Amino acid sequence: MSLNQTALSLALAGSLLASGAAMAADYPVKAIRMIVPYSAGGGADNAARIIAKSLGDTLKQPIVIENKAGASGSIGATQVARATADGYTLLYDASSFSINPVLRKLPYEPLKDFVPVSKVVSSPYLMVVPENSPYNSVQSYVDAAKAAPGKLTFASYGIGSPVHIVGELLKQETGINIVHVPYKGGAPALVDVMSGVVDTYFANAASAMSYIRGKKLKALASTAAKRGDDLPDVPTMAEQGVKMDVSEWNGIFAPAGTPEPVIKKLSEAIATALKDPQTIQQLNNLGMQVEGTSPEAFRTFISNELTRWGDVAQKNNIKLD
Template structure:
């Protein structure tokens, strides 16, 4: 019996050693073939545009092709689900957005974000701009809040879909300012922007990358930005915090994830590729044209960021009794 236990222990140790050697060998040669970035949104959107810039930088750094594939649907959960089921070898990578932390708070998902994915790096951030029509009576965020308090639920706000960050930013404002507004969801940012410009909807927390040009050409009026500091492109537009809502900050972001079970060494190599790609001047210049700020956080830093986002949005959903059912 003792000899049998010793033999089993030896076999277990040998198996673990072999597994470790295989993982090390896999990482030492990574990447050895094409990396596929799965973008869980349609082509031409903010995440897709950022991913294609990123792919160029990753190719230059890794020496391997990096292909972008769009798998849109169900607020990003279809593409995320595909990556969750992929081989954990670092060659199928999810390039997701803020919906990664919003979906678990608002929807039942066919995967567990905490168990089925390993965070690699938060790639970029971009603030939102609270915009109204050029002919709107609101000149400041204070004007909007005053009107909303005087006539609860008379003011409408747009979003690019139920559960989107545009909706959640407005819900956070409602919570912090103690006001009521009516949500008007659209099937995308473009139709939402058109109706705000026409004055059909009162306000909209628009992605800076897609709305900045409309603001600088006076087709939209910016009341505030959701960043912690003023945007260099809009130096005269205050932050929401400066306008009176203390500690308010909301950013849309993109980040990279791999399937759960991917070896730590592969995750680290992929992170190093991301970080090196973001250090390239040609990549940072292209991102800057879209109003995107590089981050390049480590896997541990990204995991901490995701946990904080999850906690914050759960609090907002509970306080405002938000439901997508």
């Protein structure tokens, strides 16, 4: 490269940085679209609306939620990946974001076409069984599964869903042979677990809490690293000898190319919004714990998740395409 070309490149880079900084200084000057790639009324959608309200108050502009459900979240994600990278279209996604790429052929790459802005909340999965189930611990379930290979079952809300993958992780860590029973949603799966049609299910805390308190489900374990404040008597999987530290998570992403000063302003605003006591309480009521990570920490987390779930999919021969 000649000296003139080098000078031109440096000038262009400087111009882009300056324009990005200028954009961030005024950002946002209008409403921000936040695409939730799941149906309205679900766990991610409910959390997104709580966070959007607090974030909008912080940024002094409305955050408009748009639900674009389909293909385990990849339809909405694709729309954001193709959006203008100006900070006015964001993606509010969940654990499927790091599972879809290892199972499906997608029109985007998670860490190439998106900028991770912040992991905002997390929630453990709870291994639940019917209240009248003979199993009172993970070990009792594992022992029964080993005594009758291929007889016990676990539900999920679809092949390749996070809940399915967690069930496969249980099989991998314990060496048991249990049968996967996929449903078209979490609600029918929970109904059949409560009625004893299926033996167990890894429900997120938000969906299972009321049934556990109502004595319709029994929680054998939490998949989180430590016991939850809402269910202090429910031991973790690790406490019961099963290596597992998995949580359902939600996070906010921007299209690749969004100016770094805009990402920084968004990240700081999200951190502020997540410190609001009312927001924290509302999210806790959904069984979710506030996170609020930096963009760098969130990128590292996504990279690690892609590696982990890719390994689980390969070892258990899980393929969708």
